[in-house]
Amino acid sequence: MARWEPDARGRLLRAALDLFAEQGYERTTTAQIASRAGLTKTTFFRHFPDKREVLFYGQPMLMELATNGVRDAPADATPLDAAAAGVDAMASAHVEGQREYAPQLGAVVAANDELRERAAFKRASIAGAMADALVVRGVDERVAALAAELGARAYYTAFDRWIAPANTEPMPDLARTALTELRAAAAALA
């Protein structure tokens, strides 16, 4: 199972978050981030095109986990159960260390219009990946889009709960609970 290890990317993210907190997002340069992480600028650019993408480096991995999770669900799984498998695959990849810096990351994103737009795109991309994977399974396009939307919403809801200071539940459990709540809401709606 792929995990977020304290590798170069993780070090660059922590360095970036520290610098953004100290001097603001706008004022921070890629050179400063690399230096704070104890890495060269060349290493920085091997991992990220710019400082913004440091904050969103989980996106490709999440999309892949979601896609594979949906693909590998049992053949007779309903669309929502297949989406749930995608959500579970994403939720299971989160490691405890992330809980420390996630609130700080969220605050940086929330304070900047450009980053909020990027975050909306990330969310749409994850939902889109799940929808595509459901269509590959033969699910009707509209049903796939809605199942994927419920899945993405469950994932984000669970993540917010997971990083809350009082939380002690594992991320996969929170994701399952969130999806159960959303299933009920969808039933109430229809």
Next chain:
Amino acid sequence: MARWEPDARGRLLRAALDLFAEQGYERTTTAQIASRAGLTKTTFFRHFPDKREVLFYGQPMLMELATNGVRDAPADATPLDAAAAGVDAMASAHVEGQREYAPQLGAVVAANDELRERAAFKRASIAGAMADALVVRGVDERVAALAAELGARAYYTAFDRWIAPANTEPMPDLARTALTELRAAAAALA
């Protein structure tokens, strides 16, 4: 009913789209857009903070229309019927002239990562506005979020069909059809 009139904003949008097509988005300046529209740079900046926002100027109006549509739905409307009223308010504001330049606008956005992110944010903002308006009506937060998501999806689906060359149906009819299809998909899911 508010409508998109061929005002300064509309002129700036058409000028911008022409210039983006001729020389690309990146190479076009706000001064060029103003000049092509026969307006001053000062007028440009009275309407838009930058060239990018020219492409998204409908967002505040759509959010307001959706919010008011949901608010003014009958007191006994279901969450989905109230969302439908918001969608209808947005759909009814579209005027024929938009169909001419909408495909060109869509192509510019699709070709540029930054603009696609901005478009994802616009979509999320419209859905968010509808969800907020539903919560004000006393709808449960999760049900509101899902009803708003169906509404936003119906609106965008209808818009894509409306601007298709072969289409002759009015936008509000297309929006109603799209929402009916999505209701069926939601029922199939739940």
